[in-house]
Amino acid sequence: MPLFMDIHHKVEGLTSEAVSAAHQQDLAVQARYGVRFIRYWYDERTGKVFCLSEAPTPEAVRAVHQAAHGLLADEVVEVHEGT
Amino acid sequence: MPLFMDIHHKVEGLTSEAVSAAHQQDLAVQARYGVRFIRYWYDERTGKVFCLSEAPTPEAVRAVHQAAHGLLADEVVEVHEGT
Numbered sequence A, B: 001m002p003l004f005m006d007i008h009h010k011v012e013g014l015t016s017e018a019v020s021a022a023h024q025q026d027l028a029v030q031a032r033y034g035v036r037f038i039r040y041w042y043d044e045r046t047g048k049v050f051c052l053s054e055a056p057t058p059e060a061v062r063a064v065h066q067a068a069h070g071l072l073a074d075e076v077v078e079v080h081e082g083t
Helices: A016-033 A058-068 B016-033 B058-068
Strands: A003-008 A036-043 A048-054 A075-082 B003-008 B036-043 B048-054 B075-082
Touching: A003 A058, A016 A036, A016 A048, A016 A058, A016 B075, A048 A058, A048 B075, A058 A075, A075 B016, A075 B048, B003 B058, B016 B036, B016 B048, B016 B058, B048 B058, B058 B075
Parallel strands: none
Antiparallel strands: A003 A048, A003 A075, A036 A048, A036 B075, A075 B036, B003 B048, B003 B075, B036 B048
16 A cells, blocks of 8 residues: 655644544544545644645545545645654 | 754655665664654655654754755754654
């Protein structure tokens, strides 16, 4: 299954609690779209959020965010993982 | 130790082999700067690379890339991790 990094450049008023709540909403609806959110990273100062997911397509990643909370990512990039 | 996501927006001619080799060079010098690179993700089509690291400061992350291969990140963002 392809891996995606989606990037939100600047979420206004981002807090740890708000991003955690949004992520829980993603998890609640992701199965409908065949998506599995794996992990996310955020910065309260800049409002940046990075979400790593497995999904069939980038559209599926966007659909989860749309259905869950409407906060769409600015970019959804298919990535490979190195270690 | 703070966690950082550094982002390279567009590495020209990025290949899986080249990014892996650059990452190995990061690992070879990181200890001098107190940095630990954890994982990276890349997209050969767009040339984007995301590196996750633990480091004392963003300058330390930049210093590793500079010393290892000179490919500096466009952004180094201090992040928190959610799961």
